[in-house]
Amino acid sequence: MPLDEASAKGSILFGGNVFLRNLANNMDRRKFLGSMGLAAAGAAALPVLGACSEASSAGIPGKDIKESYNADLLVVGGGPAGVCAAVAAARMGQKVLLVDSGNCLGGMGTKGLVGPFMTCYDATGERQIIRGLFNEIVERLIAGGGAIHPSKIRHTTEFTAWITEGHDHVTPFDPEILKKVYDRLCAEAGVKVLFHANFVTPIMKGRKIQGAVLLTPSGLEAARARMVIDATGDGTVAFRAGAPCVFGDPDSGRVQPASLFFRINNVDTDRLIADVVPHLPEFRRVNGVSYRCLHWRVAEAEAAGEWDLARKSVNIWRSVEKDQWVINCTRIHGVDATDAENLTAAEIEGRRQVEELMNFFHKYVPGCEKATLMGTGATMGIRESRHVHGDFVLPVDDLVNGVIPEDNILLSANSIDVHGAMGGPAGGLYMPIQKDMYGVPYRCLIPRDVEGLLLAGRCISADSAAAGAIRVMPPAMALGQAAGTAAALCLQLGASPASLDYADLRKSLLSQDVFLG
Numbered sequence: 474m475p476l477d478e479a480s481a482k483g484s485i486l487f488g489g490n491v492f493l494r495n496l497a498n499n500m501d502r503r504k505f506l507g508s509m510g511l512a513a514a515g516a517a518a519l520p521v522l523g524a525c526s527e528a529s530s531a532g533i534p535g536k537d538i539k540e541s542y543n544a545d546l547l548v549v550g551g552g553p554a555g556v557c558a559a560v561a562a563a564r565m566g567q568k569v570l571l572v573d574s575g576n577c578l579g580g581m582g583t584k585g586l587v588g589p590f591m592t593c594y595d596a597t598g599e600r601q602i603i604r605g606l607f608n609e610i611v612e613r614l615i616a617g618g619g620a621i622h623p624s625k626i627r628h629t630t631e632f633t634a635w636i637t638e639g640h641d642h643v644t645p646f647d648p649e650i651l652k653k654v655y656d657r658l659c660a661e662a663g664v665k666v667l668f669h670a671n672f673v674t675p676i677m678k679g680r681k682i683q684g685a686v687l688l689t690p691s692g693l694e695a696a697r698a699r700m701v702i703d704a705t706g707d708g709t710v711a712f713r714a715g716a717p718c719v720f721g722d723p724d725s726g727r728v729q730p731a732s733l734f735f736r737i738n739n740v741d742t743d744r745l746i747a748d749v750v751p752h753l754p755e756f757r758r759v760n761g762v763s764y765r766c767l768h769w770r771v772a773e774a775e776a777a778g779e780w781d782l783a784r785k786s787v788n789i790w791r792s793v794e795k796d797q798w799v800i801n802c803t804r805i806h807g808v809d810a811t812d813a814e815n816l817t818a819a820e821i822e823g824r825r826q827v828e829e830l831m832n833f834f835h836k837y838v839p840g841c842e843k844a845t846l847m848g849t850g851a852t853m854g855i856r857e858s859r860h861v862h863g864d865f866v867l868p869v870d871d872l873v874n875g876v877i878p879e880d881n882i883l884l885s886a887n888s889i890d891v892h893g894a895m896g897g898p899a900g901g902l903y904m905p906i907q908k909d910m911y912g913v914p915y916r917c918l919i920p921r922d923v924e925g926l927l928l929a930g931r932c933i934s935a936d937s938a939a940a941g942a943i944r945v946m947p948p949a950m951a952l953g954q955a956a957g958t959a960a961a962l963c964l965q966l967g968a969s970p971a972s973l974d975y976a977d978l979r980k981s982l983l984s985q986d987v988f989l990g
């Protein structure tokens with residue numbers, strides 16, 4: 474069987490009839506995935522699951538699958554986008570099932586240890602423009618001692634790894650407290666949460682999605698729903714349902730590098746700050762390579778042959794507790810988050826790099842001699858994988874030029890930050906926006922070729938560079954809130970996502986303290 478055919482089928486057929494394998498040349502797979510129109514066409518032509526009502530099973534021949542759940546809305550993926558989608562819809566009276574493969578809500582922000590929340594302010598740094606559920610989560614975190622309000626955090630400080638551009642008013646938070654905040658938010662809204670539940674494949678009737686088959690500790694179980702939201706980050710539901718997708722940036726054949734986050738404590742923060750501040754005037758970016766925090770210490774380690782990471786400086790962010798720091802510094806290129814073997818190799822390499830970094834901190838960084846590794850992310854940090862396509866694909870130019878469309882459902886000012894975009898070991902693409910903010914249209918949440926499905930978070934319909942701006946957590950939450958609200962309105966009004974009047978959606982979002990200009 475030719476590679477493309479095998480890959481296309483392997484990604485849609487249930488039961489792993491064809492397993493995708495790590496390809497020696499990852500580029501081949503990216504090229505293939507880049508022409509995902511082919512995969513989507515293949516997927517649509519292949520047998521999809523029949524309706525549950527046809528039998529006691531979910532429709533998989535020879536498999537007896539219990540129909541365990543029946544909801545108005547199924548949200549797949551409990552990251553920042555999925556949580557906000559589920560809560561928004563449940564607050565509007567919908568019966569919501571939120572499933573996640575892990576053991577907690579929060580996705581990259583909890584399991585992945587990623588933080589802080591990037592900016593929720595406009596580019597002038599004067600006005601908070603991402604509010605709604607994001608703001609509620611921040612307020613709850615602060616009440617629990619788990620965050621510092623973004624109004625108090627300015628750029629070029631220890632809370633921003635001393636980065637200036639695009640890093641004003643970030644929100645440091647504690648991931649353990651965030652887990653509890655999400656649990657309570659969902660419980661209070663009446664969201665039914667199911668952990669250890671892996672999405673396997675959609676239940677389809679023609680082009681309409683009607684739920685999903687899940688792999689749980691009980692085995693295969695079906696969850697029926699009138700509508701579904703894909704908040705998996707990787708766009709797995711949309712892809713398996715037959716929506717067109719691209720992988721990374723099809724033009725360059727690249728995907729942003731992955732990073733395994735980790736946290737350290739027992740740091741003498743005053744001594745660390747005293748080492749960094751005198752070097753601030755030397756911070757620079759040369760050909761996309763950043764020489765920022767601790768670049769002088771990296772140079773020492775490099776000279777001693779004790780540094781082989783694809784970076785010239787260390788992104789190290791102070792957290793809520795004074796002696797705790799979040800490290801975003803490992804870098805693994807060419808990771809395909811849709812391929813288990815590739816991802817496994819990346820996880821192992823990530824831990825190797827963490828070990829090297831801990832040695833670096835102990836040996837070269839003042840104040841970190843006795844630093845303790847609190848933990849590494851329970852999952853590799855994936856910046857980019859699939860982008861699901863709708864009729865409208867958000868172009869990066871619209872963000873740079875500050876376009877605010879009529880069906881705008883999110884205002885944001887996060888900069889375009891595409892790690893690894895220029896190739897080489899560390900070259901990134903960084904584009905500041907030309908206006909105070911830009912808008913994201915509702916159209917980006919609607920995938921092509923599948924009915925009853927909305928997108929939320931990292932996988933929305935945007936080009937690779939645009940996704941490099943809106944993938945961060947505050948916009949992801951806002952996109953989730955918009956998707957959940959849209960789903961609830963569709964269910965209430967008997968509308969489809971495409972026929973929903975965006976004026977109704979915007980009105981509802983405004984009533985939820987969402988800022989739309």
Ligand SMILES: Cc1cc2nc3c(=O)[nH]c(=O)nc-3n(C[C@H](O)[C@H](O)[C@H](O)COP(=O)(O)OP(=O)(O)OC[C@H]3O[C@@H](n4cnc5c(N)ncnc54)[C@H](O)[C@@H]3O)c2cc1C
Nearest residue numbers: 550552553554574580581591672706854855856930931946
């Ligand atoms: C290295 C790195 C650094 C970053 N730095 C920052 C930062 O400093 N600040 C910031 O604000 N943002 C940052 N981000 C971006 C941000 O963390 C993510 O883009 C954001 O969390 C996306 O939200 P999401 O809800 O779309 O997806 P995710 O957070 O990835 O959540 C997706 C959820 O879906 C679940 N899921 C996936 N597939 C399945 C399945 N088949 N079945 C069941 N569940 C499934 C996963 O378990 C996960 O919980 C960073 C990201 C990375 C990777």
